[in-house]
Amino acid sequence: MPNQNSPTRYSAVAQGFHWIIAALIVTQFTLGWTAQFLPLGARKVARLDWHKSFGMTILTLAVLRLLWRLFNRPPELPAGMTPIERTLARATHVLFYALLFVMPLTGWMMSSAKNYSVSWFHQFTWPNLIGPNEQAFNLLRIVHDTLSWLLFALALLHILAALKHHFWNKDDVLKRMLPFTKTEKRS
Amino acid sequence: MKKLALAVTSTLVIAAATAAADGSVASFTAAAEQSRLEFVGVQAGAEFKGVFHKFTASVEFAPDALAGSRIDVQIDMNSVDSKDKDRDTTMRDKDVFDVSHNPTAHYLTKTITKTATGFAAVGALTLRGVTKDVPIEFQFAPAGGGAKLSGSAKLNRLDFGVGQGEWKSTETIGDAVKINFSLVLKPKS
Numbered sequence: 001m002p003n004q005n006s007p008t009r010y011s012a013v014a015q016g017f018h019w020i021i022a023a024l025i026v027t028q029f030t031l032g033w034t035a036q037f038l039p040l041g042a043r044k045v046a047r048l049d050w051h052k053s054f055g056m057t058i059l060t061l062a063v064l065r066l067l068w069r070l071f072n073r074p075p076e077l078p079a080g081m082t083p084i085e086r087t088l089a090r091a092t093h094v095l096f097y098a099l100l101f102v103m104p105l106t107g108w109m110m111s112s113a114k115n116y117s118v119s120w121f122h123q124f125t126w127p128n129l130i131g132p133n134e135q136a137f138n139l140l141r142i143v144h145d146t147l148s149w150l151l152f153a154l155a156l157l158h159i160l161a162a163l164k165h166h167f168w169n170k171d172d173v174l175k176r177m178l179p180f181t182k183t184e185k186r187s
Numbered sequence: 188m189k190k191l192a193l194a195v196t197s198t199l200v201i202a203a204a205t206a207a208a209d210g211s212v213a214s215f216t217a218a219a220e221q222s223r224l225e226f227v228g229v230q231a232g233a234e235f236k237g238v239f240h241k242f243t244a245s246v247e248f249a250p251d252a253l254a255g256s257r258i259d260v261q262i263d264m265n266s267v268d269s270k271d272k273d274r275d276t277t278m279r280d281k282d283v284f285d286v287s288h289n290p291t292a293h294y295l296t297k298t299i300t301k302t303a304t305g306f307a308a309v310g311a312l313t314l315r316g317v318t319k320d321v322p323i324e325f326q327f328a329p330a331g332g333g334a335k336l337s338g339s340a341k342l343n344r345l346d347f348g349v350g351q352g353e354w355k356s357t358e359t360i361g362d363a364v365k366i367n368f369s370l371v372l373k374p375k376s
Contacts, residue, residue, distance in 0.1 A: 040273055040277060041277075041353050042353035042354055042356060042359045042360070043353065045230065045231055045359050045360075046231070046358070046359050048231070049231035049232065049359070052231070114270075114271050114273075115235055115236075115269060115270035115271050115274075116230060116231070116233070116235065116271065116274075117233035117234060117235060118233060119231055119232030119233040120232075121232070122231075122232030123232075125232070125233040125234065132270035132271065134271075134272070
């Protein structure tokens with residue numbers, strides 16, 4: 001049953017959301033962080049153009065993913081986890097979901113504040129969220145940049161935790177999110 | 188018979204009076220505060236709007252004397268405002284408007300014709316040192332002693348060399364630029 005959440009594995013849909021968004025976030029870091037060091041010019045505009053189109057893609061996927069998540073329970077955490085580990089895992093995931101919205105939204109607002117409307121791969125233009133405002137842009141930029149570091153730290157924690165579960169605890173936490181692997185039914 | 192002659196005569200008199208009015212145009216200048224000159228460009232696939240805050244327009248116009256009518260606009264390119272300092276600075280630079288060498292743009296109509304919805308004109312636009320014909324469409328509505336002249340135009344920025352070097356690419360900045368204008372005209376004193 002690839003399209004339904006089984007108790008031990010994430011469904012194909014959940015895995016699809018996870019890995020596609022993960023790949024897009026890696027792309028976003030590459031584009032966003034390198035664009036900062038480019039001088040004001042056509043190359044910077046072009047790079048941020050991609051960054052914005054991918055960002056709006058992530059925002060759209062985030063809406064769909066959250067809706068999916070609301071109606072589909074993920075597999076349970078392994079039984080042996082301590083309360084602190086459970087809280088940490090939950091907090092990480094809640095923050096991830098929050099950032100999936102907040103990062104694109106602050107980016108979108110930055111573009112609006114600078115009067116650079118956001119295009120989606122030159123197919124259509126998203127409406128501006130706020131009017132031109134230099135002070136708002138400067139503030140939003142700080143928020144967007146700072147949160148990118150938080151997202152980076154969270155991703156690091158998330159990856160290390162997954163590896164720790166796999167190699168140290170030897171449980172199925174990593175495998176159940178991996179396509180083309182099998183997870184044994186928990187008794 | 189006498190009545191008919193009178194009618195013909197009076198018709199001729201009226202026609203003569205109209206003919207006298209034809210050919211005389213009213214002179215106006217645009218009131219800077221209420222007038223607006225806007226451009227719409229495409230950057231990274233999305234439209235952006237900017238205005239030129241400083242420009243002067245001198246208009247000689249009468250709907251029934253188009254041959255003697257003309258619109259003459261001088262634009263201070265330094266007054267460009269796209270609601271973003273970085274972009275405005277870039278536009279003033281030598282690769283785009285090159286305002287240090289070309290501080291003003293000039294538009295002067297050559298011919299004005301009547302259309303179904305208003306008027307059309309072809310005029311010479313001098314921008315960044317290049318002069319080319321640009322057609323415009325506009326409406327003219329008398330208001331009080333003055334008038335309102337509003338309309339639009341389309342041009343290709345690269346025809347005028349607006350965008351050199353890295354700004355030549357139309358992938359980043361579109362070639363087509365829309366112009367919208369709305370002039371509040373006061374009688375020239």
